[in-house]
Amino acid sequence: MTSTVTGFANGNLAVEARNMHVYYGPFRAVKDVSLKIKTHAITAFIGPSGCGKSTVLRSFNRMNDLVATARVEGEILYHGNNIYSNDVDPVEIRRRIGMVFQKPNPFPKTIYENVAWGARINSYKGDMDELVESSLRQAALWNEVKDKLQESGYSLSGGQQQRLCIARTIAVKPDIILMDEPTSALDPVATLRIEELIQELKKNYTIIIVTHNMQQAARASDFTAFYNMDEDRAGYLVEYSGTNELFTNPKNELTEQYITGRFG
Amino acid sequence: MSQQTSYPEGSALKGQITSRQRRGSAWQLAFQVSTIIGIIALIALLYNITNQAFGLVAIQNKVEPSSLVLALEEERLLSAENTVTSEDDNELVAGIASDANAIGFFGYAYYQQNSDQLKLLTVDGIAPTAESVQNETYGLVRPLYLYTTADVLAQNQAANIFLNYYLTHINEEIEDVGYFATSDAQLSEARAAWTAASGLNLQPGQWAAINPEGITGQLSVVGSSTLFPVNERIAERLAADGFAATVNLANVGSTAGLRAFCEEGTADIAAASRPITSAEFEACRENDLRPIEIQIGTDALAIVTSPENSFTTNVTQQELRTLFDTATTWADANEAWPNNPVARYIPGADSGTLDFFAETVFPKDLANLSKETLVELLTANISVGLGRRLEREQRFYDDRLVFDDPDLFAEACASDNPAAGCTMPARDQENVYELLLQEVVAPDVVSAWSLMDSLFARDEVEAFVATEYPNAELTFRSWLTLDFITSPQSSTPEFAGVRTAIMGSLWVVAITVFFSFPIGVGAAIYLEEYASDTFINRTIQTNINNLAGVPSIIYGMLGLAIFVRTLEPLTSGALFGVGDGTTANGRTILSAGLTLGLLILPVIIIAAQEAIRAVPHSLRQAGMALGATKWQTIWAHVLPSALPGILTGTILAISRAIGETAPLVVVGASTLIFVDPNSPFSKFTTLPIQIYQWTARPQAEFRNIAAAAILVLLVLLLSLNASAILLRNRYARRA
Numbered sequence A: 001m002t003s004t005v006t007g008f009a010n011g012n013l014a015v016e017a018r019n020m021h022v023y024y025g026p027f028r029a030v031k032d033v034s035l036k037i038k039t040h041a042i043t044a045f046i047g048p049s050g051c052g053k054s055t056v057l058r059s060f061n062r063m064n065d066l067v068a069t070a071r072v073e074g075e076i077l078y079h080g081n082n083i084y085s086n087d088v089d090p091v092e093i094r095r096r097i098g099m100v101f102q103k104p105n106p107f108p109k110t111i112y113e114n115v116a117w118g119a120r121i122n123s124y125k126g127d128m129d130e131l132v133e134s135s136l137r138q139a140a141l142w143n144e145v146k147d148k149l150q151e152s153g154y155s156l157s158g159g160q161q162q163r164l165c166i167a168r169t170i171a172v173k174p175d176i177i178l179m180d181e182p183t184s185a186l187d188p189v190a191t192l193r194i195e196e197l198i199q200e201l202k203k204n205y206t207i208i209i210v211t212h213n214m215q216q217a218a219r220a221s222d223f224t225a226f227y228n229m230d231e232d233r234a235g236y237l238v239e240y241s242g243t244n245e246l247f248t249n250p251k252n253e254l255t256e257q258y259i260t261g262r263f264g
Numbered sequence B: 001m002s003q004q005t006s007y008p009e010g011s012a013l014k015g016q017i018t019s020r021q022r023r024g025s026a027w028q029l030a031f032q033v034s035t036i037i038g039i040i041a042l043i044a045l046l047y048n049i050t051n052q053a054f055g056l057v058a059i060q061n062k063v064e065p066s067s068l069v070l071a072l073e074e075e076r077l078l079s080a081e082n083t084v085t086s087e088d089d090n091e092l093v094a095g096i097a098s099d100a101n102a103i104g105f106f107g108y109a110y111y112q113q114n115s116d117q118l119k120l121l122t123v124d125g126i127a128p129t130a131e132s133v134q135n136e137t138y139g140l141v142r143p144l145y146l147y148t149t150a151d152v153l154a155q156n157q158a159a160n161i162f163l164n165y166y167l168t169h170i171n172e173e174i175e176d177v178g179y180f181a182t183s184d185a186q187l188s189e190a191r192a193a194w195t196a197a198s199g200l201n202l203q204p205g206q207w208a209a210i211n212p213e214g215i216t217g218q219l220s221v222v223g224s225s226t227l228f229p230v231n232e233r234i235a236e237r238l239a240a241d242g243f244a245a246t247v248n249l250a251n252v253g254s255t256a257g258l259r260a261f262c263e264e265g266t267a268d269i270a271a272a273s274r275p276i277t278s279a280e281f282e283a284c285r286e287n288d289l290r291p292i293e294i295q296i297g298t299d300a301l302a303i304v305t306s307p308e309n310s311f312t313t314n315v316t317q318q319e320l321r322t323l324f325d326t327a328t329t330w331a332d333a334n335e336a337w338p339n340n341p342v343a344r345y346i347p348g349a350d351s352g353t354l355d356f357f358a359e360t361v362f363p364k365d366l367a368n369l370s371k372e373t374l375v376e377l378l379t380a381n382i383s384v385g386l387g388r389r390l391e392r393e394q395r396f397y398d399d400r401l402v403f404d405d406p407d408l409f410a411e412a413c414a415s416d417n418p419a420a421g422c423t424m425p426a427r428d429q430e431n432v433y434e435l436l437l438q439e440v441v442a443p444d445v446v447s448a449w450s451l452m453d454s455l456f457a458r459d460e461v462e463a464f465v466a467t468e469y470p471n472a473e474l475t476f477r478s479w480l481t482l483d484f485i486t487s488p489q490s491s492t493p494e495f496a497g498v499r500t501a502i503m504g505s506l507w508v509v510a511i512t513v514f515f516s517f518p519i520g521v522g523a524a525i526y527l528e529e530y531a532s533d534t535f536i537n538r539t540i541q542t543n544i545n546n547l548a549g550v551p552s553i554i555y556g557m558l559g560l561a562i563f564v565r566t567l568e569p570l571t572s573g574a575l576f577g578v579g580d581g582t583t584a585n586g587r588t589i590l591s592a593g594l595t596l597g598l599l600i601l602p603v604i605i606i607a608a609q610e611a612i613r614a615v616p617h618s619l620r621q622a623g624m625a626l627g628a629t630k631w632q633t634i635w636a637h638v639l640p641s642a643l644p645g646i647l648t649g650t651i652l653a654i655s656r657a658i659g660e661t662a663p664l665v666v667v668g669a670s671t672l673i674f675v676d677p678n679s680p681f682s683k684f685t686t687l688p689i690q691i692y693q694w695t696a697r698p699q700a701e702f703r704n705i706a707a708a709a710i711l712v713l714l715v716l717l718l719s720l721n722a723s724a725i726l727l728r729n730r731y732a733r734r735a
Helices: A053-059 A090-096 A111-121 A128-138 A157-171 A190-201 A212-219 A243-248 A253-259 B010-053 B065-079 B089-098 B109-112 B131-132 B150-156 B157-176 B184-198 B228-240 B254-264 B278-286 B317-321 B352-361 B369-380 B383-395 B406-414 B429-441 B451-456 B456-467 B482-486 B499-528 B535-547 B551-566 B591-612 B618-625 B632-660 B662-667 B687-696 B700-734
Strands: A014-023 A027-038 A042-046 A069-079 A099-100 A176-180 A207-211 A223-228 A234-242 B054-059 B083-086 B102-107 B119-123 B139-151 B220-221 B245-249 B269-272 B290-307 B343-347 B443-450 B473-480
Touching: A014 A053, A027 A053, A027 A069, A027 A207, A027 A223, A042 A053, A042 A212, A042 B102, A042 B109, A053 A176, A053 A207, A053 A234, A053 B254, A090 A099, A090 B618, A099 A212, A099 B618, A111 A128, A111 A157, A111 B632, A157 A176, A157 A190, A157 B228, A157 B618, A176 B352, A190 A207, A190 A212, A212 B499, A223 A243, A223 A253, A234 A243, A234 A253, A243 A253, B010 B451, B010 B662, B010 B700, B054 B456, B065 B083, B065 B343, B065 B352, B083 B089, B083 B245, B089 B102, B089 B343, B102 B109, B102 B352, B109 B618, B131 B290, B139 B157, B139 B278, B139 B352, B150 B157, B150 B184, B157 B184, B157 B220, B157 B228, B157 B254, B157 B269, B157 B290, B220 B254, B228 B245, B228 B254, B254 B269, B254 B278, B290 B352, B317 B352, B343 B551, B369 B429, B383 B406, B406 B443, B429 B473, B429 B618, B443 B456, B443 B700, B451 B456, B482 B499, B482 B700, B499 B591, B499 B687, B499 B700, B535 B591, B551 B591, B551 B662, B591 B632, B591 B662, B618 B632, B632 B687, B632 B700, B662 B687, B687 B700
Parallel strands: A027 A234, A042 A207, A042 A223, A099 A176, A176 A207, B083 B343, B102 B343, B220 B245, B220 B269
Antiparallel strands: A014 A027, A014 A069, A223 A234, B054 B443, B054 B473, B102 B290, B119 B290, B139 B269, B139 B290
């Protein structure tokens, strides 16, 4: 693995994977991934289909636990704690490390409830209306939905739904937001709006984004990690560095081939 | 990398494409045909039920309300003050003639014989004349009848020819006797009846008088004293014309005459000064006799005073009623009359004339009688035992007892289980009237017809009723009425209702739902969301799938063994100190509800599992990614999304539970109970069991109410389903 991302102070370390392997049953999907994610930065995961980038992302908030056969080896350190240690409650981890999915998946409830529910179950005590408004504002959705908060979340367009999902994640006040190809189901205009939004969110949150779209990674991220899969179809980290560096001066031959479109 | 598929060309291609199209059309046709067959079957079912549930019925009273009132009126007339009663009409004539304040009444014939001693009053300004009697403007009239049967006429030539002669010459004789001739229309009707019965091949309207000369044999004419002189004259005239048969005339009164005719079979022809009653007609029917009714004239009642009465020549019916009822002086009835006491002269209790008078002057409706009068009628017509039972159900008067012994009643009220009558307020007039109708008048459906017959063969039905049940009333009856729904079970179909069964069904279904819905959905959530894929869990799943197909009677056996027998202290309520442990044992609503709950539990589990499985995984991920626990996610998102599907499965399961009969029979549903269930520990019956039980009864009317109950069951089922569907749509819309 080639990594040049070592140069930030520990105070800026959001989460770190150390020698992480992920298995689905007997199949090893991810092999020996180690990387550090910087706070208040956007880190993009790119790579061809099946290279395990989504699996790595899901490992950061233990969403892989939902797959009955999934198993993680190695460590993921969050503020010095291994989130896979036996005494850690994954529910609490997911509250701090939120996630936005590939397909917009609002709850079949009102827009207001979509945003408020996460905060409510996490025993939020403050003014709920205020929280909903500020979350929607942060997600750049407030102006579009402020008059129809009691309508179903499904009444929104795809891009709006995805921003609603972001707003609902923000409402829980997480540290880190994981985004799993958040724009792949959206049209270019909506995609652009989400990208702008992500830039805004960087100020307050650490963002890790999986994307199929190399331009998006190049445009929108500060760091980029490139994954590939080996002959056993296990994904591994090929190269991880500053986005500019990776796209202009890739250290690894595979990276160069991938970003120039010769495979993937 | 792939092989080139070679498709045929030209006509072979066309053949392939068209045969595919033909196969498609054939399948479509098959589906359409089976759908149509299904719809036809459904329509046939509904047709059958509707046909039974509505239709004409012939209702016949055991006792006519008018005869009940009549007896009461006569008693009152006879016991009134200032009244002279005598069996000897001459005595009455003499009495009236000598008393200026007297009033009385006679048959018109008798008045005519004594018209020199009496003064005839007009009634409502109309005097009894041939015309006013025939067109019934004169109010106080009664028809005179002969009764015979077609068999008598066919078998007894003498009787046949006697009646022919009678109908030919009656109008020449009857006015001489003092009665009024019947109208030509009525006479030709009577002649047509005779023609049909005697088998002469005559055109309608044609009348052939037969020469009586040389006819031998014998016949008997028995009955009314009123008609006796008419019969006598006809017989004499016949004999003069050469009729050689023996005519036995008996003057015994209408009632005795009809008894001889119907019950004893000693009369060929019965003479009556009133129509035959339903009881008498029934007696005839029992002996296979179908009486033919022939009106041969009309009698009128003459209201008379003394010739010395100078103040009136007319009396209205209202004045007449007052004079023979509340009046003590003439002025009480009409202020223009003098203030002299009324002297009433009436014939004795056995006289047909008294019946005639009471019936025509005091026509009263039972429903309008006072409560006291109704109680009196009830007292006179029911057994003391029944009266005592009714009185213990609800008293007639708050301050006294009618049937029961006060000491026994007090004893019954002091017992641990006092009768309802001890505490309930007394019955009101309406209640007593209903009781009288039910216990004494007892209208009985003697025959019922289907809706189709009622609509399209009404003439035949009417003709049938006219010959078979002339006293019965033919009405269109919907067996499905509000009364039917709100009345409790009864052993007479006319009064039976389904309230008890509806309540039973609702109670049982409620228990079933409260038991199986939470457990079923809970089990489904566990199996879908929590259970890991182990051997035990797979076995459980397989068993649930198999249990959904187990015959319901097996569940009945299970319920009997577990809930009724083993858990009896629980299901009878004895454990909680409630319920009637001695009678219900474990055969309670609770046992039935739990048994049906077990029966539908697998269905609910499977439906709920399917619905939960169909909730998109992304929804669970979304919930979990917000830091929600698994249960929070399931409760807030998975269940609401799955609810429409869960409810659909539950609705189907509940529909099945409502319609179940077999397991409930095994668990021990009561087939005949009169008490509404009021707790889970009550005895019960349900609608399907009630229907099953009614269809097994021999009386035809039970099949009509069974059909009505089926309609109730269908409506109950549809409305329960509809409300569940509404509920489901509410949830589906919210999503």
